[in-house]
Amino acid sequence: MVNLNTVLPRNGRNYYLALGLEGSANKLGVGIVKHPVLPEHEDGDLSFKCESEIMANIRDTYVTPPGEGFLPRDTARHHRNWCVRLIKRALQEAGVKDPSRDLDVICFTRGPGMGAPLHSVAIAARTISLLWGIPLVGVNHCVGHIEMGREITGAANPVVLYVSGGNTQVIAYSEKRYRIFGETLDIAIGNCLDRFARTLRIPNSPSPGYNIEQLAKKCSDKERLVELPYTVKGMDLSMSGILAYIETLAKDLFRGNKKNKILFDPKTGEQKVTVDDLCFALQENMFAMLVEITERAMAHVNSNQVLVVGGVGCNERLQEMMGQMCGDRALGQVHATDERFCIDNGVMIAQAGLLEYRMGQATTDLNETVVTQKFRTDEVYVGWRE
Amino acid sequence: MNHLDHNLHLTIPFPNDRYSEVAVKVLRPDPILRPEDFQVEYKSKGNLLEIDFKSVDDRVLRVGVSSVIDSVKTIVETIDELDYM
Structure with missing residues (x-):
């Protein structure tokens, strides 16, 4: 006891x-x-x-x-x-x-x-x-x-998604340990967002991830997603390839490289994609990966609660997507905290x-x-x- | 075996014996990353904090000494501001 x-x-x-x-x-x-x-x-x-x-x-x-x-x-x-x-x-x-x-x-x-x-x-x-x-x-x-x-959310035994600048892990408690079910194989999700923010040269205040979230909200056509690598590896994730890919896109966009067919219309040379679209696509793609492995961990341990912690856990879009997944599972709940305790x-x-x-x-x-x-x-x- | 023949000795006076002992206890636990290139020894003698550095060359010595001095600065400020006794 x-x-x-x-x-x-x-x-x-x-x-x-x-x-x-x-x-x-x-x-x-x-x-x-x-x-x-x-x-x-x-x-x-x-x-x-x-x-x-x-x-x-x-x-x-x-x-x-x-x-x-x-x-x-x-x-x-x-x-x-x-x-x-x-x-x-x-x-x-x-x-x-x-x-x-x-x-x-x-x-x-x-x-x-x-x-x-x-x-x-x-x-x-x-x-x-x-x-x-x-x-x-x-x-x-x-x-x-x-x-x-x-303590803040009162979740007794949740599956924990820990997402920050240095860590990306899906964790569940068992036998006196917090056990890692899945994690990133290379860089953390927050690190990926931070470094993309550096490529875009957007401010680091209050935090780079927050500024990407605001840009993503301004994306005008949320139905048309820029396709990015989707790299779930079993219960683990890989983020470095996505970063390298989207950084190339961003650089082509800034340089006005009309040969890039994803960004520019090959016939008219008209720009099809904005920085806002890239931010939106990056978030959607990576958060979908997180939701996938979290859902699988929930099925493993028979839990219907998710607790999202860490700096990236403040992201409202991530909380929304996690909420949708939990809603589709019977009586699932997502618990998250605000910036005072997430960061x-x-x-x-x-x-x-x-x-x-x-x-x-x-x-x-x-x-x-x-x-x-x-x-x-x-x-x-x-x-x-x- | 490298010769640790670049040496430096620092003597830092504290207001009393207790503080110099605190400083030694705080500094001592941290392991040296490359003991074959750099070594430090901390001693308190009365109110004095005595630090002996030994190193293979000037560069390693300078880096090591400046990192220890940074830590000593934190300890001194903490003692100055947060000792309520």
Whole structure:
């Protein structure tokens, strides 16, 4: 039986308070989460119903100019510059006056992600852990997304579609692990969108994927789809070929290469396709692939709930397509969250880390807090679920 | 075997012994990616943080030292701003 109250709050409080630090990519997030001690948590699989209260959720994104991606070294510098200020602001917002007394655990992202940014945040996490005498939990970024999604939407046992700039996975829970059913074989879907946005030289603010979504909405003829490679490989996906193909199209479009029959009418030389059409086609094509493997995973595990998490999960078109698929399956439901929780944030790290802490999985040995770029979702022992 | 004959010694004073010990504990866990080319040793002596670098050439030494200094900057700022005791 799972007892979420295995470790009681410090200093005789009747609630837990966790600080979460996220910095695996270009977002630096600091969040503070509060869990009340509930008697029903002593005996039951209720980790999706913690009655979490979000005390602070602050994020600062390192935004690069149009046409440029974020590099590990510059991103790490951004995180180092802002980390302490964000922690200070989060503590203020949450009304935490003495963190050494009021906090139970400090959670930080141990991986997966870019090494240098992860490391810069881990250094700050270790320092405050020593200064305040509070244990650490190194959280798997993917598990952070999953646990935050479950808590916000109340989905007890969903098939999880995790789509972001660095990851594309279909995940289902079984026997104390989040198991990966299908994933990308090369680049992540968000990476594909980001890089196409760079080719188009559209702004990276608020996020490249968001700007592609807006362009796609402007597509005038949604019946006529530019055909792109459809690359589902069993339960896995491949995205790099699609990217290379559509980048060639975009470059031909900008150069006005009239020999390209897909873009220009061979007789009149009239332009048939716009940038908006390309954005629309790219989204439709890739999201259809995601829906296909998600549906197959649902059939495998006999589930009728889908939870969409990760930065690309904010995309309304993806949510709509997933909703259609779920609607066609008996009483299926799609659960998604908004940008506060979809896009990387500190609260999700605090949520997942606090669950680990409550099961006694925290550490004070700093040798266990070394970050790692490769950290698979199924490496984590999920003690807090049945 | 490479000769680690490019060396540097840094001494960074902290306000007290506790802080220099914190710095050592924070820095020590991270593994060096190429120990045959570059090595670091952290020690706290009273309020001083003492760092010894050994490396095969100047370039590797410079990169390694600057990355450690970046980390030390984060630690110092965190101590300055977030130690409420």
